[in-house]
Amino acid sequence: MEKLTDKVAGMGAVVSQDATTFRVWAPNADTVFVAGTFNEWNKTTHELEKEENGYWSIAIAEAKAGDEYKYIIHNGELILDRNDPYAREMTNSNGNSVVTNLDFEWEDQDFKMKSWNALVIYELHVGTFNRKKDDEVGTFQSIIDKIPYLQSIGVNCVELLPIAEFAGGISWGYNPSYPFAIERDYGGAAEFAKMVNEFHKADIAVILDVVYNHFGPSDMDLWQFDGWSDNDKGGIYFYNDHRSSTPWGDTRPDYGREEVRQYIRDNALMWIEDYHCDGLRMDATSYIRYEGGGLGDDTEIPEGNILMRDINAEIQSKYPGKLTIAEDLKGHTLVTESVENGGIGYGSQWDMNFVHPVRKALIEQGDEYRDLQALIDAILFQYNNDVFQRVIYTESHDEVANGKARVPEEIEPGRADSFFGKKRALLGIAITLTSPGIPMLFQGQEFIEDEYFKDDEALDWNQLKKHTGITRMVSDLIKLRTADSQQSDGLRGQYTKIVHCNDTDKVLAYARSTSEDFLNSTIVLLNLSNNSFTDYSFGLPFANQYRLAFNSDWSGYDQDFTDMDVNPIAVEAIPYDDETHKGITNLPAYATLVFLPLNE
Numbered sequence: 115m116e117k118l119t120d121k122v123a124g125m126g127a128v129v130s131q132d133a134t135t136f137r138v139w140a141p142n143a144d145t146v147f148v149a150g151t152f153n154e155w156n157k158t159t160h161e162l163e164k165e166e167n168g169y170w171s172i173a174i175a176e177a178k179a180g181d182e183y184k185y186i187i188h189n190g191e192l193i194l195d196r197n198d199p200y201a202r203e204m205t206n207s208n209g210n211s212v213v214t215n216l217d218f219e220w221e222d223q224d225f226k227m228k229s230w231n232a233l234v235i236y237e238l239h240v241g242t243f244n245r246k247k248d249d250e251v252g253t254f255q256s257i258i259d260k261i262p263y264l265q266s267i268g269v270n271c272v273e274l275l276p277i278a279e280f281a282g283g284i285s286w287g288y289n290p291s292y293p294f295a296i297e298r299d300y301g302g303a304a305e306f307a308k309m310v311n312e313f314h315k316a317d318i319a320v321i322l323d324v325v326y327n328h329f330g331p332s333d334m335d336l337w338q339f340d341g342w343s344d345n346d347k348g349g350i351y352f353y354n355d356h357r358s359s360t361p362w363g364d365t366r367p368d369y370g371r372e373e374v375r376q377y378i379r380d381n382a383l384m385w386i387e388d389y390h391c392d393g394l395r396m397d398a399t400s401y402i403r404y405e406g407g408g409l410g411d412d413t414e415i416p417e418g419n420i421l422m423r424d425i426n427a428e429i430q431s432k433y434p435g436k437l438t439i440a441e442d443l444k445g446h447t448l449v450t451e452s453v454e455n456g457g458i459g460y461g462s463q464w465d466m467n468f469v470h471p472v473r474k475a476l477i478e479q480g481d482e483y484r485d486l487q488a489l490i491d492a493i494l495f496q497y498n499n500d501v502f503q504r505v506i507y508t509e510s511h512d513e514v515a516n517g518k519a520r521v522p523e524e525i526e527p528g529r530a531d532s533f534f535g536k537k538r539a540l541l542g543i544a545i546t547l548t549s550p551g552i553p554m555l556f557q558g559q560e561f562i563e564d565e566y567f568k569d570d571e572a573l574d575w576n577q578l579k580k581h582t583g584i585t586r587m588v589s590d591l592i593k594l595r596t597a598d599s600q601q602s603d604g605l606r607g608q609y610t611k612i613v614h615c616n617d618t619d620k621v622l623a624y625a626r627s628t629s630e631d632f633l634n635s636t637i638v639l640l641n642l643s644n645n646s647f648t649d650y651s652f653g654l655p656f657a658n659q660y661r662l663a664f665n666s667d668w669s670g671y672d673q674d675f676t677d678m679d680v681n682p683i684a685v686e687a688i689p690y691d692d693e694t695h696k697g698i699t700n701l702p703a704y705a706t707l708v709f710l711p712l713n714e
Contacts, residue, residue: 119173125380126200126294127183129215134177136185138198139373141168141350142342143187150183150210152176157186167373179215189341197292197335199351199377203302204295207281207333211295216388218307222314227392228270230437230461230502231606234547234592235321235554236269237510240277240300241284243557245572251283252572254301254309261316267560267585268592271319273395273439275511277306278325281333286511286569288397289362290325291333293381310390319392321437322385326378326421327401331363351377357415360401369402369417375424382425386433393437393461394429396422399449400442403458408444419458426459437461439505450503457498462552465504467495473508476542477524481643486617489642493549493624494610501550501608508542509556515567523564530564533674534644536584537704540666541642544706547591548626548638550610560588587671594664594708601710602663603628604636614652614691619643621701623652633657637709641701646678650701653691660685660697660709667702678702683709 119133128135136148146162152174153159162170162185177183182205187194197204202214227233244256264272276287279295287297296303310320329336329351336351344354352358353368360366368374385391400408402418422440429436430453440463442449451457471492475484497503507513514520519527521542522535529535539562546553557563561578565571578585595605607628614623620643625635632655639652654660660683669677683699690696701707 119175121171121173126198126202127177127211127213129179129213130173133173133175134179134181134213135171135173136162136177136183136198137165137169137171138162138185138200139169139350139377140185140187140340142340143168143170143189145188146170147186147188148172148174148183149186150177150213151181152178152183177213179213179217181213182210183213184210187340192341194339194341196339199292199294199336199339200380201292201295204279204292204298206298207279207291214303216303216307218304218311220307220311220390222311222390225314225317227319227435227437228596229606230552231608232596233271233319233437233552234269234596235271235273235505235552236264236557237273237275237507237554238557239275239286239511239567239569240297241287241569242567242572244575248572251299253299254305258309258312261312261318264318265316267589268596269318269555270596271321271392272313273321273554274323276323276325276397281330284570287323288325289330289332291330292335293325293329293378294384307389314390320390321393321395321439322389322391323395323397324382324385325397326367326381327398328360328362328365329367331365334365337365350374357405359405361407366401369415369421375417375421378421379425379428383428386429386436391436393439395439395441395464396460397441399440399458399460400444403442408442408446422458422460423453426461427453430459439463447497450497450500452498460503462503462505463497464510465495465506465551468492468504468506468549468551469508469510469513472542472545473513473521473524475642476508476521476538481620481645484620484642486615486620486622486642489545489622490612490615493545494612496550501610502552504551505554506546506549506551507554507556508546509559510554511556511567514556519566520559520562520564522562531562531581534704535564536562536581536672536674540584540587541640541704541706543588544591544638544666545640547588547595548605548636548706548708550608550626553595555588561585581672583671583673587666587668591664591666591708600634601712602636604634604710613637613654613693614639619645619647621647621650621652625655627655634711636711637697639699639701639707639709641703641705644703646676646703647701649698651690651696651698653693654685654695654697656694657685657711659712661712662699662707663710664708665702665705666707667705676702678705680707 201211278290338349522530
């Protein structure tokens with residue numbers, strides 16, 4: 115009697131010791147076969163057995179890792195060749211599914227992501243960050259090659275634009291054709307695991323951008339997957355009514371179907387469990403929550419909220435410390451409110467209340483137009499009384515593309531590395547790295563990259579050679595932010611207050627602290643004007659003495675800077691600006707000064 119091969123749990127192609135189990139959801143199929151290199155692509159040799167709730171499965175002893183395959187779905191007279199929705203790799207977005215067994219030897223057992231208040235995120239795009247040649251896309255290996263650089267500047271967390279298999283070889287990544295498959299042009303599954311492992315060995319966390327507000331819309335076998343659809347829409351994985359419509363295609367997943375929610379949940383957990391990612395940044399979550407993205411009198415999608423809430427709750431329960439970030443951009447506290455308190459439960463969210471007013475303050479051509487109150491509101495904004503429930507930045511892949519340029523290019527078009535372009539762009543970086551929130555930089559921002567972000571143009575590393583000093587400046591500030599030092603722990607504290615605001619001269623100072631009494635504050639002094647000041651006075655919380663820890667105007671950072679002498683700071687025990695003490699120092703034009711307390 116022929117021995118039956120045992121099936122194992124799991125969706126897609128699951129490799130076990132004796133066989134590979136193929137399991138697929140196709141509730142409207144009459145029969146399902148699997149064909150591949152293991153059976154010479156015979157479309158009738160291996161018929162799947164029907165399970166409950168529209169699932170089909172078979173275990174095939176001959177199938178092994180590396181084999182290519184497709185499902186053959188019969189629905190009435192329709193015979194459909196379909197790639198596996200759970201495929202871990204594809205030959206390409208128009209090719210075949212590949213049986214993948216990630217048998218990777220991890221070396222990151224001792225790695226732990228830094229506390230959220232100590233994170234500095236560096237957003238990068240695999241395809242452009244470190245291209246070896248102009249006609250080649252970047253790869254996970256080319257990212258590995260730059261880990262020593264990222265480590266040297268002090269970055270402790272990278273956030274990757276989406277890496278799920280997309281149409282073609284060049285893309286931002288926000289058009290996932292196969293959400294479980296890792297883009298082959300970047301290196302595939304094993305290379306991605308290797309990259310995460312190398313980041314962890316360098317004490318750098320990895321957050322991955324994922325896209326659940328839509329799929330595709332091209333090169334996508336999910337569309338009418340088992341032959342059924344309504345209103346000529348997308349079939350079982352998608353809404354088949356007006357809710358299917360998104361700005362990126364008619365492909366919003368049907369969050370109301372339990373099987374679709376499970377599909378997305380399985381994808382989110384895969385990145386954390388199988389690939390050791392430290393968090394997820396979920397793209398355009400407002401289009402999961404609302405039919406029109408939350409604009410105007412919009413219609414809510416309750417099951418979208420349920421999907422995200424359940425994923426966040428499960429991740430927090432199983433993997434405390436993993437960070438989920440929402441790109442919601444609606445400024446709603448519900449997004450980062452805890453699940454226990456009725457919220458959606460994200461750890462943090464990209465903050466529209468920071469990026470837009472800060473960029474406006476930097477880009478204004480006349481100093482007199484810089485709105486200090488708007489800047490103050492941007493610095494002090496918070497969600498649910500937790501300043502780290504927001505990610506703050508002046509540049510991201512969205513902010514420097516589609517008609518919006520890099521900050522120094524916006525300041526002085528065509529002359530991004532001018533005195534004004536550099537000085538005010540660095541003000542923005544300094545505000546980001548010293549304000550309450552989780553700071554984020556975009557690739558190349560640290561060396562005044564001035565080109566629009568395009569997925570077919572490499573990051574210009576010649577800018578690093580040109581602006582080595584500025585990169586050092588950004589690095590110094592990053593390390594001040596992340597240092598395990600009691601003196602600078604104010605930059606990682608929950609408490610911030612404005613200690614000086616001079617709207618006439620455009621000078622602002624704020625104190626950062628881990629305690630409400632502000633006794634050991636870190637002081638940030640900003641000059642948003644082109645005027646330099648001698649013996650400038652500003653309010654200080656109590657301290658016997660302060661030392662200058664950072665001066666963005668130092669000529670060692672750039673020969674165009676004035677190198678005005680700002681040492682030492684004088685502290686007088688007289689009230690000033692409603693504070694107990696007065697500080698006096700020289701203040702260069704368009705400069706950031708950071709002072710640390712030297713209390714006895």
